Amino acid sequence: MEALKNIWKDRIKSALMDSAEKYGADAGAIDHIPLILETPPKVELGDLAFPLFPFARVFKMNPAQIAAEVAEILNKDASLGSAEPAGPYVNIKLDLSGQIEKTVSDVNREGNDYGRTLLYKDEKIMVEFSCPNTNKPLHLGHLRNDSIGESVSRILSMNSADVRKVNLINDRGIHICKSMLAYKKFGGETTPESEGIKSDHFVGKYYVKYNEWSKEYPGAEEEARAMLRAWEAGDPEVTALWEKMNNWTISGVQETYRKTGISFDKFYFESETYKLGKAEILRGLEKGVFYSEKDGSVWADLSEINLDKKVLLRSDGTSLYLTQDIGTAIARHKDWPFERLIYVVGSEQQYHFKVLFFILKKLGFKWAEKLYHLSYGMVNLPEGKMKSREGTVVDADDLFQELKSIAFEEIESKDRISEVGDVEKTTDAVALAALNYYLLQVSPGKDMIFNPKDSISFNGNTGPYLQYMGARISSMLRKFEERKEQFAETSPDFSSLREKSERELVKLLSSFPAVVREAGEEMSPAVVTGYLYDLTKLFSRFYHDVPVLNDENKSRVLARIELVKAIRQVLKNGFSLVGVPFLDRM
Template sequence: MLEKVREDWKAVIAAQIGDMAREAGATGPKPADIIVQEPPRPDMGDLAFPLFAYAKLLRSAPPHIAALLKEKIEALPTRPAGELLVSGPYLNVKIDIPTIAAELSSMIAREGTSYGKGSAFDGKRVMVEFSCPNTNKPLHLGHLRNDSLGESVSRILKANGADVRKVNLINNRGVHICKSMLAYQKFGSGETPESTGIKGDKFVGNYYVRFAQWEKEDPSALEQAQEMLRAWEAGEPETLALWERMNAWTLDGLAQTYRKTGIDFDAYYYESNTYKLGKDIILAGLEKGVFQRDSDGSVWMDLSDIKLDRKVLLRSDGTSLYMTQDIGTAVQRHEDWPFDSLIYVVASEQQYHFRVLFHVLEKLGYSWAPTLYHLSYGMVNLPEGKMKSREGTVVDADDLIDNLTALAKEEIISKGRENDVDDINATAASIALGALNYYLLQVTPSKDMIFNPKDSISFNGNTGPYLQYMGARISSMMRKWEDMREDFKDVPFDPSVLILDDERELVRSLAAYPEVVGKAGEGKDPSVLTAYLYDLSRTFSRWYHDNPVLKADSKSLVCARVELSSMVLYVLKNAFYLIGVPFLEKM
């Protein structure tokens, strides 16, 4: 809505500058050439159009151009609603907030949970790969950033019209998997998750750590793991049986964590099912001369045309690498669900890998290879430093969520709100999930970040719980309004009484929400939404603190402020869903 207002004003200003330019024997700008900015202060208007670029064209100083433009536009028989202000070399516009507010009220009432959705990706089939755990350890904090980002981007793209398919690649083969298997075979003594009471993925992960310890004691440990991988690829029954058993333990544990975090997928792919296809594709490429075989039997690709060295695609013993199976998986996915784009949500450490993967697929002649996209995200660490899986120093996802839930419950009790919520445990879990997702998403994906659990769960500041509390406060007010509504049934919504700067700012912000969703989708960046939500909530909080709503001076003002609050509530709910923050009616 706000975008249309800007475009209308750009068209009017371009037309008037064009008229002035023709009088000087020159050609004026197109609407797309007109720059629009936001004034530094509310009293200076809502839109600012700098006129420096037209001084030479019109042979006049920018302040004079601004004054002349104001005069010409005000004389037009029809023009967009709004007040024109000259501010030095700028022509500013104070938009007609009552008109915007009235349109906004009707639109939100009509569209409800669809308000903010766009059409930029209409007709596009977008596959999003994220999570992609190994079956030798549980999910950790790094996976949580991946999951939050993948789920949020999927929802945002869908809100922009895309047909989205969320997929998960289970990395269930390779030497790293064999390390856990070998350690269990050597040190497990037949124990199971059931016999020990340890969640399946953690149980298997303990043996991955145990292998790292054993490897320091026995130099042959790695070679034994590689021999087990060869036995697995050869289909040795005992090895396959152990592999299936330990994979099942891990997958059961991972499923429990996904349920806890609200993550789900439309399809699962397993490396064990796609690596052979990858090998076949590599061998076919070798026959076509796309790849080369080295003297030791390994298969390579020359990457000099993208200014890189060589990349091995099959080892000398014929076993696969990550690259091999990723090639097979990509081809299998396009056969299963022909996509217009495939987004890989994977840490920035793998930038080289995806650059090579995309190049290999292009060289193999797949027409869809240019549509592949690596959504690279930075590392997430703790204040005390980097995590290391093999040393057992990672932050376990389940433990972190349980810790956040406990902190949220303590906060509820410390503020004496335990009787204000319907279910303290469920509420605490929702606060924990909101804290986690918001904190992980508020940083631009490409940047590294430090996750501080105590900071994330705070009810004050730029946090998920702060936003959830804002939604709960408005919900509480709306419940009180329901008891009063009958006395105001004949009072219409009159947006002209919303004259305060904060009220204008709230209306502008609400009208801009669809643009924000569009921008987040275009950049595949949920932090655009988190920044918007914090600004909206902070403005509402300040306004709500300083101005009565249900006890405003007149019935007309009460109704107008209630309607404004209701619109804020709708936008909070809609935006919360896009970033995985549970909405709470009570908190």
């Protein structure tokens, strides 16, 4: 398909050259005008469109005249399709007779690899995402981060990158001490087990408790600070408590990851990395990259990037978030010398990353050029912003559970409980599809509104809708397998596929690799979700209008079955890129 496009580009170009000669226009100038290839707004107009406006000037002719002239030249050889002038455009109707068979067999032969590109061949790309705090469970905002991080990682892998997913657990600092302090004061001997609460929620409860308590007791903040100092000094009792509570949170969070299909190749812990940056800063200070103030604090001058200045080491010599990130980046590159490092972090930290990248460059690390902040917007609710103070933050596990029960009700009301077999597994899969698809459908950079009810809906542009189409395809293919013997003597006839929807399906299937590439270039899962919706929508129409199994022409049945198999394969491949589980039954 791509090859066909390029052939047509060349054909148009040479037709333009021929007419240039005929009308005495400057051929050299024409050669320098980029030829634009696009898709006509309506399929009836053709498969490819070339607007010729830019050539009007050189030809000193109306672009419509040029289009007519070019079309006439092209139509002298109609073996690849026909050209039709439409005002200032030349539209091409491709001859896809061979394309259907080729695309379908490509897809079915390459299987799970169909769509793979060489965009990031031999590149080691590290992707950092999630990065939770250990004082509370995950909420809806984390879910967007996780979905994007996991999806982008898979998209990069599909573009042949060597991807390493890493998580930096934020397990130290004053906020951690707050939940520790509240537990120490009010927790007694209770444990998640004794209370029957998921362990990260158990810890989160004490973080909330701290905030309540600190409103009444002004000394709370100072006690928390004292605890932080004790922790940093290695106090055994505080350390033991810290370990116990961190393990609770982390194991709880891990469970959420498992449920939501998120995984990592390596965990980094801030408690281990937070001191890493200091030596680098001091080295930078010696080299004259930074400067120090009289009070001993160390600063970076950011005027080169039109920013002010930034403190890197406090006057007491301790390090900051930025300092730590500098150290962590360097340590990671030593661990695993990546070509690129992608940070999936909310847009509120844009300033931070601008500064971080600049400083790493100033320190002379070549790889700093390839650091990228994949910034995503906030997740809001239909009722407005999530506010922890007002308790409107949507907990990840609760949300997932809510989606699951809606999925269950739906399956129950359709009387399909016995059909799906493992109900638990199915509702998990549907909830996950709803969640991931809804979160990834919006371009990462933008703020979005998450409406749980909309996300789990089985019709419309949703994850469950996509799954439903996949299930219908699977169902059809099962039926075919049952009556396969009837076709033993028959072979598929692809030339019998003449429906408009079949042509369109083939064009879409063949564009999947280009979609994977674009998603990889833009680092945008939304490119994939958009494509998948187009494909399922088109399949629905085809399914509705065209009989596949119930057709008297057996060789056409076989050809359609091959086409349907290819559609299922591309759906599977696409689904796995955006965290939508493929279901054979639902």
